[in-house]
Amino acid sequence: MSTKDASAGFLAAAMLSSPGGAVVVPTFVAVVLAVGIMVALSKIDELDEKEPPLVKSRIPFCGHLLGMLKWQVGYMQMLSSKVPSYSAFTLRVFSNRIYVICDPFFIQSAYKNSKAFDFGQFVVESSQRAFDIGEQGMKIIRGETAPGYDPNGKFLNGNEGDCFLNENHKIMVECLSPGTGLSELNKGVLEKVAGFLNVIDGDGETFGLYRWIRDVLTLATADALYGPKSPLNSDSSLIDGLWDFEENMTMLMLNLLPTFICPKAYKGRLDIKHAFTKYYAENHHLGASKLIRSRLECCQRWGFSSNDIANFEISTLFLATTNSIPTSFWQLSYILSSPSLLASIRTEVESIVSRRISSDGVEEAIMDITNFQTHCPLLLSTFHETLRLVDAATSVRAVIQPTTLTSSSSNQTFQLKSPSVIQLPSGITHSSPKIWGEDVNEFAPERFLPSTKARLPKEKRRAQAAGYFPFGGGKHLCPGRHFAMMEILALVAATVVGYDVCQDDDVVGLDKVPERAFQKLGTAVRKPVADADVRIKRREGWEDVRWSFGEGKGVVDFGGLVGESESEYSE
Ligand code: HEM
Structure with missing residues (x-):
């Protein structure tokens, strides 16, 4: 299956999920069907018995494509639940193969093989469509201007070859890994978060919880990345612009009358581009983070135009906010919906907050972020349990050479043909009763506590460690996971300890966890169906404190926080 075929399915799915879809979808599907049948009639080879078994659809050729269009991210979960004993299965879409890997140990092996399973083609394909990069810029992205291009x-001159995308990837990983770049970003984001908490006064404020988190973290993240002259600070309509783009990015990627099909997303992208053109022209990046400065220097060295450099910025903002913000909302919602959990987490967090009178006479509450791991196990466990339930990221890779995929826990193997596409859906493993037990669909706040895990049989513990991968894996493991985790924990911890969030004025907490929305293709973390209207006010005993976050005498164990110190599955 070629990249183009894969993105055709992806794009069609996006159409279905939008208000304009009713008009466009039938035409689009008819065209896809006609092309597909022609392709299908030209060459359909039989499946080899060593390939993952076939899961057939009642509708030949395109049944699975229609299934993906209709059920989107949930489709693979649905299919997998019908064949629970399959470690992997094959779908045929016209004459193409999609291998869906369900077993956590096969998934982890696939992540390790970046020679056979390539992500670059998808990045290239989506860059042009999503971020409106010009043809000269696309040549650079495709590696055609790299020395030694053949x-x-x-x-891309190979996985580690000399080209812009590989260099850009290295910069992202380096600047977001524990070290000075990450400390600088964390400091920036947490200062801003504290600022937003501090303006909530004794009378409290009323707002939609999701909307509040969205605005606070979008502004704080942009500030950490772009410095005090972040364009979002001077024009808050850019927050809506970013989220309008996020909502309908897949529609924009169609490149088909965008001002008509998805005008808000189109305008959002354009407004952000204009804002960043001005930002760079006025040299405001001199006050930006190491990540942004290094990226700019890299883009200029590879010869990108100012226009394309401004075009890129929405991608950075998008990646840095699209998953962290709904995750913060869900973690807070789960905690606030259980009075006993709220009380326990308050006690944990209180133990890492010190209070003192500052030189200007104001009482300060300083949260030591190096102590989350040692003092707040339940807060951490609820973070991971939240992600297990709301994150269903699917890693998609092109199989670029015929490959034997071997399970990392047994000698079982599958033969995979090329060209084809391999999907690694965390939604399947995150919701597997075989891995998590009968309460798999429940929010179990203690599931990720070290003491809970220690009680599990070794095999189960290994399966859970391999089957929980909210940040992906391998070469493209999310480089922003440390940054994300710190900003989410800090916002959630300070909100629960310093504030009462109420739906009913007298009762602290939420009546229930808001309903999760249908998950569209291309998204990792779900959104709520509707916002939760809340009143947030200072908690008794914390009325006049000024919040800040500090690093005390310790250092943050980022590997431990995201759960990478544990390698049970490879024991
Ligand atoms: C809860 C928050 C987050 C979640 C669940 C998440 C999830 C993911 C996942 C699953 C991938 C891998 C996709 C794949 O395998 O195809 C990924 C990639 C990526 N993420 Fe995150 N992410 C989060 C936050 C962030 C943040 C805050 C940033 C930036 C500051 C970021 C930057 C990136 C980048 C640059 C990539 C692409 C990596 C590559 O291509 O090698 N993410 N993320």
């Missing part, structure tokens, strides 16, 4: 050679 049109018949390896894509």
